Amino acid sequence: MSSEKYEPLTIETLAARLGSVDAICKVVGDDTSKWKIDEVGDGNLNLVYTVSSESGNIIIKQALPYVRLVGDSWPLPLSRSFFEHEVLVRQAKRDPGSVPVIYYFDKEQAIIAMEMLLPHIILRKKLIAGEYINGLAQRLGEFCARNAFRGSDLSLQTADKKSDTAMFQGNLALMAITENLVFTEPYFEAEMNHHTEGLDPIVKILRSDVKMKSEAQKMLMKFTSNTETLCHGDLHSGSVMCTDNETKVIDPEFGFYGPMGFDIGMLISNYLMAYFSQPGHRDSEKLSEYQNWILKVIEETFETFQQEFKKLWNFERTGILFPSSMFEDQGDSSDFALNEMLEYIWQDAVAVCGIEMHRRVLSLAHNADFEEINDTKKRSQLEARNLMMGRELILNNKSIKNASELTSLAKKFNSENYL
Amino acid sequence: MSSEKYEPLTIETLAARLGSVDAICKVVGDDTSKWKIDEVGDGNLNLVYTVSSESGNIIIKQALPYVRLVGDSWPLPLSRSFFEHEVLVRQAKRDPGSVPVIYYFDKEQAIIAMEMLLPHIILRKKLIAGEYINGLAQRLGEFCARNAFRGSDLSLQTADKKSDTAMFQGNLALMAITENLVFTEPYFEAEMNHHTEGLDPIVKILRSDVKMKSEAQKMLMKFTSNTETLCHGDLHSGSVMCTDNETKVIDPEFGFYGPMGFDIGMLISNYLMAYFSQPGHRDSEKLSEYQNWILKVIEETFETFQQEFKKLWNFERTGILFPSSMFEDQGDSSDFALNEMLEYIWQDAVAVCGIEMHRRVLSLAHNADFEEINDTKKRSQLEARNLMMGRELILNNKSIKNASELTSLAKKFNSENYL
Incomplete structure (x- = not known):
């Protein structure tokens, strides 16, 4: 997926786009027809989806090229997803267990797939x-x-x-x-x-x-x-x-x-x-x-x-x-x-x-x-x-x-x- | 010159190596037989040469891959010449006239050719x-x-x-x-x-x-x-x-x-x-x-x-x-x-x-x-x-x-x- 041009995920496209990613399928299974997908982002900046199946649950977080709270009149670079991933890696090392487990990162698509914290x-x-x-x-x-x-x-x-x-x-x-x-x-x-x-x-x-x-x-x-x-x-x-x-x-x-x-x-x-x-x-x-x-x-x-x-x-x-x-x-x-x-x-x-x-x-x-x-x-x-x-x-x-x-x-x- | 591998200048090689650099010849002339070359470095880190002719004078400063004061047991990267040049450019802009005029910079050879301050x-x-x-x-x-x-x-x-x-x-x-x-x-x-x-x-x-x-x-x-x-x-x-x-x-x-x-x-x-x-x-x-x-x-x-x-x-x-x-x-x-x-x-x-x-x-x-x-x-x-x-x-x-x-x-x- 990472060679493709950036495209925001939607509930409709998510399974087709991420269904072939091994690291994600390991958590929620490779039968995407069983994936239950919801948009749960309530923050100010990003898209956040949950994917749930009988096998497990995962969070898919994707940066948008603008501030979600304000709209596309306020552009914001996708690179923040890269920096978020870099910080998570360091925090996991410096304080093990303090942050969600990262399963997958796609820099081009600004996507981080990570542990769903439940019932947090x-x-x-x-x-x-x-x-x-x-x-x-x-x-x-x-x-x-x-x-x-x-x-x-x-x-x-x-x-x-x-x-x-x-x-x-x-x-x-x-x-x-x-x-x-x-x-x-x-x-x-x-x-x-x-x-x-x-x-x-x-x-x-x-x-x-x-x-x-x-x-x-x-x-x-x-x-x-x-x-x-x-x-x-x-x-x-x-x-x-x-x-x-x-x-x-x-x-x-x-x-x-x-x-x-x-x-x-x-x-x-x-x-x-x-x-x-x-x-x-x-x-x-x-x-x-x-x-x-x-x-x-x-x-x-x-x-x-x-x-x-x-x-x-x-x-x-x-x-x-x-x-x-x-x-x-x-x-x-x-x-x-x-x-x-x-x-x-x-x-x-x-x-x-x-x-x-x-x-x-x-x-x-x-x-x-x-x-x-x-x-x-x-x-x-x-x-x-x-x-x-x-x-x-x-x-x-x-x-x-x-x-x-x-x-x-x-x-x-x-x-x-x-x- | 910049495509060649780094080589320290010597009094013997300096004219042959720099005699074809326009920016330097503009100051000291292109007849290298008239160049009077001296090694004057008394600092702790670098080679410094003066080149003088009837046309003018110039300083040739070259970084060595080690600390001059100590010798090659203490390696020091040539990139310091790049940083020196970058600082000189900014200082000249922020406080015009405060630093020597730069005539020429060769990153690969770590050479800066600059105004000779005389009689400073x-x-x-x-x-x-x-x-x-x-x-x-x-x-x-x-x-x-x-x-x-x-x-x-x-x-x-x-x-x-x-x-x-x-x-x-x-x-x-x-x-x-x-x-x-x-x-x-x-x-x-x-x-x-x-x-x-x-x-x-x-x-x-x-x-x-x-x-x-x-x-x-x-x-x-x-x-x-x-x-x-x-x-x-x-x-x-x-x-x-x-x-x-x-x-x-x-x-x-x-x-x-x-x-x-x-x-x-x-x-x-x-x-x-x-x-x-x-x-x-x-x-x-x-x-x-x-x-x-x-x-x-x-x-x-x-x-x-x-x-x-x-x-x-x-x-x-x-x-x-x-x-x-x-x-x-x-x-x-x-x-x-x-x-x-x-x-x-x-x-x-x-x-x-x-x-x-x-x-x-x-x-x-x-x-x-x-x-x-x-x-x-x-x-x-x-x-x-x-x-x-x-x-x-x-x-x-x-x-x-x-x-x-x-x-x-x-x-x-x-x-x-x-x-």
């Missing part, structure tokens, strides 16, 4: 529904730490890291989306922006805060320049799938070399938005218990991140940075350097967290957590808390010392009424 | 000889600011910047030299290290300073990850050529995407080493006058850098960072962000400065400023001041506010006696 559902949906997931914090804390560390010059041979960094500079169209939608457009009247009625006074506070806007742009400079490690690039709760006891990460087409704190910062941000939006989804009886669980997940996620990062620092520091020749081999501990590194990662994570809290309410792609609250007055009140805390995080990313200070702040903002 | 001599030699250069600070302050700004996401279109960043990741062998010799080897007993007799107590202070070593490695992480702009990469006083009134920059084969403060930090470091080494080169009558001039050059260089960077920020901010849509277009000044950026660049420069002061005394490639002091007791005393100030700069790069604080510190260390 999107984490965001579970958070909106008030469901608990065992081991969530542990799993994603490890995921972030392992990928941050093992994709960096702390671990990789520097020649390998540099050639990989060079390759991922090619994912520029996806990086440009983040550069614009996340870091910049929330802070001026950009064409595609929209926000809930009633939020204008809060938006005005943010857009007139020169110091905060400067901090946001300093973080953009880090996004576009600090090629510290291979990031997932879009690790929100829509890129995580869970059962009650298992958690997997999907959709890394925004993969890029960036700050080690980027992924965990975006993840924590999406937990905080889940937290602030809860009063729109359930009554007070279960509300505080579930909100407290979310805050506990945040704290445990970063705690796990730290523990895992420390372990890797002590046992896998094989790159050019902080070599043992300069520390342990001379009888010196490198703990001071390690703790400074963790502090640095945390600061970047806090800044990213605050910025993501803004863009999901003010820029193009909003979160279901808030969007599904139909009462716009209620929604705007909750979004206001979220926006104001985001501002606090951006402004004070260097003085909020740890995750427990962050969750205390969340409780404070959760009790404020701005509108 | 290497800045380091002038500093050792106690000579004054008019306009030095102005020229190099502008050079550093223009290249830092115009090579960054503050100025470039981000797609162009990303593809250029990707390309320069290929200059990894040269980056590896800096990563090892500059940032790491000074701080442990590396094989190629050597230092002046008597310095052991000072070396011990440095190598047992865990906090300082951590700071040095944090700067290494920035060197290897913060692709903020295209740096010269080796901007010491041996990479600058001057007459009494004109200054040009040469030898950017270490070019890489790195921190905006890198080049100016290395430059200031080499001024400081010139400063500390002066008592080994002249008597007290002229000594303090010349030392004060060097400190004035440092202050004026950074003052010029700031002024030029501010001008570019206000009139050429065409990149994705700190867009006017977020500041000026909303009636907000971006001066706060600009000043924070300058502060950030200065902090990186101070840290790089301190590290370079260490490596030039402890690692492989020492400076003539100290090396030409034959009295090793005297030399070690001066080097000790330099090493101890380097430590102060690395440790306190965030609290030394400006160039005048830095030059005050230099005066203080210049009056200490450590050995």
Whole structure:
């Protein structure tokens, strides 16, 4: 198939086009008349099909040459499928079991065939529904730490890291989306922006805060320049799938070399938005218990991140940075350097967290957590808390010392009424 | 010539091999019997020839497949010549007149033919000889600011910047030299290290300073990850050529995407080493006058850098960072962000400065400023001041506010006696 010109799959053509691919038939059988094919894509960018048969199930993900959410007026290169595949391969190696198994990749057709996660559902949906997931914090804390560390010059041979960094500079169209939608457009009247009625006074506070806007742009400079490690690039709760006891990460087409704190910062941000939006989804009886669980997940996620990062620092520091020749081999501990590194990662994570809290309410792609609250007055009140805390995080990313200070702040903002 | 296999030039073969290159004959004529050819390379890496005739003069620089200083036991790729040429093209565009005119480039043979700077001599030699250069600070302050700004996401279109960043990741062998010799080897007993007799107590202070070593490695992480702009990469006083009134920059084969403060930090470091080494080169009558001039050059260089960077920020901010849509277009000044950026660049420069002061005394490639002091007791005393100030700069790069604080510190260390 790969020698043919790119053509989007349809429910009607999928079986004919993929029925001869061995790797796919191994999962769902070669009798395509038994294939049950559905289109399930609910993301912003791609086509996603499920193929099910008595033999098994598979996901077929295909990039479109434009942004699905907007249409063909916004072209987007198919190469993002290549980068997604490259990231998945690395994540599977750096944190085995964390991502779906890849069965097949066709670069020309921008198709990835992968494990169907069953009965997993999107984490965001579970958070909106008030469901608990065992081991969530542990799993994603490890995921972030392992990928941050093992994709960096702390671990990789520097020649390998540099050639990989060079390759991922090619994912520029996806990086440009983040550069614009996340870091910049929330802070001026950009064409595609929209926000809930009633939020204008809060938006005005943010857009007139020169110091905060400067901090946001300093973080953009880090996004576009600090090629510290291979990031997932879009690790929100829509890129995580869970059962009650298992958690997997999907959709890394925004993969890029960036700050080690980027992924965990975006993840924590999406937990905080889940937290602030809860009063729109359930009554007070279960509300505080579930909100407290979310805050506990945040704290445990970063705690796990730290523990895992420390372990890797002590046992896998094989790159050019902080070599043992300069520390342990001379009888010196490198703990001071390690703790400074963790502090640095945390600061970047806090800044990213605050910025993501803004863009999901003010820029193009909003979160279901808030969007599904139909009462716009209620929604705007909750979004206001979220926006104001985001501002606090951006402004004070260097003085909020740890995750427990962050969750205390969340409780404070959760009790404020701005509108 | 470019289709032939790489072959080093010799005085005997140069005319036969280059006599048919139009671009070269335009400068020195096509009668090769009139060419006067000399080998003049005194750097650590390459072959350098001068070709002179009645018509004119030209420099022929050719990379060797190994490090000239060490020999063929240390291979080094010829591609550095390609990267040098690429940097020279960009520097000539970003700061016209700052670098020699390029007449001819042969990638396969790793040959660059360029303007012979006459009667320019290497800045380091002038500093050792106690000579004054008019306009030095102005020229190099502008050079550093223009290249830092115009090579960054503050100025470039981000797609162009990303593809250029990707390309320069290929200059990894040269980056590896800096990563090892500059940032790491000074701080442990590396094989190629050597230092002046008597310095052991000072070396011990440095190598047992865990906090300082951590700071040095944090700067290494920035060197290897913060692709903020295209740096010269080796901007010491041996990479600058001057007459009494004109200054040009040469030898950017270490070019890489790195921190905006890198080049100016290395430059200031080499001024400081010139400063500390002066008592080994002249008597007290002229000594303090010349030392004060060097400190004035440092202050004026950074003052010029700031002024030029501010001008570019206000009139050429065409990149994705700190867009006017977020500041000026909303009636907000971006001066706060600009000043924070300058502060950030200065902090990186101070840290790089301190590290370079260490490596030039402890690692492989020492400076003539100290090396030409034959009295090793005297030399070690001066080097000790330099090493101890380097430590102060690395440790306190965030609290030394400006160039005048830095030059005050230099005066203080210049009056200490450590050995």
